[in-house]
Amino acid sequence: MKKLLLAASMAAMMTIPAQAADYVIDTEGAHAFVQFKISHLGYSWLYGRFNTFSGDFSYDANKLEASKIQLTIDTNSVDSNHAERDKHLRSGDFLNVSKHPKATFVSTKIVPKAGESFDLHGNLTLNGVTKEVVIAAEKLGEGKDPWGGYRAGFAGTTTLTLKDFAINTDLGPASATVQLDLTVEGVRK
Amino acid sequence: MLKNSSSHYGLISVVLHWLVALTVFGLFGVGFWMVDLSYYSEWYRTAPYWHKSVGILLAIAMLLRVLWRYFSPPPRALVSHKGWEKRTSAVVQFCLYLGIFILVLSGYLISTEDGRPIAVFTWFDVPALGALFANQADIAGLVHEYVAYSLITLAVLHGLAALKHHFIDKDNTLKRMFGRKP
Numbered sequence: 050m051k052k053l054l055l056a057a058s059m060a061a062m063m064t065i066p067a068q069a070a071d072y073v074i075d076t077e078g079a080h081a082f083v084q085f086k087i088s089h090l091g092y093s094w095l096y097g098r099f100n101t102f103s104g105d106f107s108y109d110a111n112k113l114e115a116s117k118i119q120l121t122i123d124t125n126s127v128d129s130n131h132a133e134r135d136k137h138l139r140s141g142d143f144l145n146v147s148k149h150p151k152a153t154f155v156s157t158k159i160v161p162k163a164g165e166s167f168d169l170h171g172n173l174t175l176n177g178v179t180k181e182v183v184i185a186a187e188k189l190g191e192g193k194d195p196w197g198g199y200r201a202g203f204a205g206t207t208t209l210t211l212k213d214f215a216i217n218t219d220l221g222p223a224s225a226t227v228q229l230d231l232t233v234e235g236v237r238k
Numbered sequence: 239m240l241k242n243s244s245s246h247y248g249l250i251s252v253v254l255h256w257l258v259a260l261t262v263f264g265l266f267g268v269g270f271w272m273v274d275l276s277y278y279s280e281w282y283r284t285a286p287y288w289h290k291s292v293g294i295l296l297a298i299a300m301l302l303r304v305l306w307r308y309f310s311p312p313p314r315a316l317v318s319h320k321g322w323e324k325r326t327s328a329v330v331q332f333c334l335y336l337g338i339f340i341l342v343l344s345g346y347l348i349s350t351e352d353g354r355p356i357a358v359f360t361w362f363d364v365p366a367l368g369a370l371f372a373n374q375a376d377i378a379g380l381v382h383e384y385v386a387y388s389l390i391t392l393a394v395l396h397g398l399a400a401l402k403h404h405f406i407d408k409d410n411t412l413k414r415m416f417g418r419k420p
Contacts, residue, residue: 125373132351133286136375220277 072235091223
């Protein structure tokens with residue numbers, strides 16, 4: 050009887066399709082990046098990043114549309130490798146971090162595309178303004194890591210218009226938009 | 239006469255005093271104006287560069303002033319000055335000195351958090367110490383702003399007090415600061 054029950058339960062487990070798994074974004078090991086680039090005068094790129102953020106996602110390779118992600122960014126952690134510029138970026142001229150210390154992204158919809166690509170729709174709250182954005186994303190890979198865990202990684206990019214998020218400082222015509230580049234590696238919970 | 243005597247200021251103290259006074263008001267004006275410059279202003283880079291360069295030179299002038307005070311103490315207060323006037327002016331002068339040093343230090347801390355030195359024109363660099371505490375640039379920036387407003391208020395009061403001595407008390411307090419003998 051015992052054996053039968055065991056066999057039955059094992060059989061049941063095997064027939065259950067792979068469920069959406071929950072992942073925590075690996076900020077602890079810093080295998081995730083929230084970076085941006087913006088044109089400088091139309092002549093070159095300026096790169097920056099947010100050093101402190103956290104988030105998690107659920108992901109099901111077989112049912113991508115059901116996947117979800119949420120990300121919270123500490124805007125105070127903006128880093129463009131220049132103390133005076135970072136101070137300016139934190140000020141009311143740009144990110145207004147004392148008033149809006151957090152930026153968040155919460156996904157609302159996923160539209161699969163060819164291969165591993167998909168459009169990640171969601172609400173981005175930045176500088177106190179919430180707007181729907183579409184992140185062009187792709188899965189980079191997934192599998193076991195060498196330390197007993199299971200990881201999945203994604204990259205995505207989207208372009209934001211500064212004025213849409215009430216950032217009205219004029220940086221010139223070539224710098225009205227900023228490209229946001231996200232790379233997240235999640236560790237299965 | 240370069241040195242101060244017991245009754246009047248020598249040339250070095252007079253020159254340092256007015257140089258510092260002019261520089262403090264100049265730096266305040268430039269600082270007040272430059273923080274609101276637009277990115278495409280031709281002064282966007284030049285004004286902070288001059289502000290920082292002159293600020294470091296001011297620090298050097300102030301160090302010389304303190305040293306000079308030690309080697310050549312200022313003259314005694316005029317006999318007509320009342321006790322409370324002497325005490326108040328001593329406190330104000332001490333705060334003016336202190337304020338300038340805090341301004342230079344906080345300004346230095348804003349610009350050097352990322353380890354970049356401060357260029358004093360093309361003459362020399364003041365090396366950076368990097369980040370000494372969390373939120374350094376922001377905290378130092380606030381200190382710089384508030385102390386600047388306090389210092390300029392105090393400096394205006396200091397000037398008004400000198401004018402009061404000149405026009406109301408009709409004594410030699412202000413004239414003496416131009417090096418004249420009373």
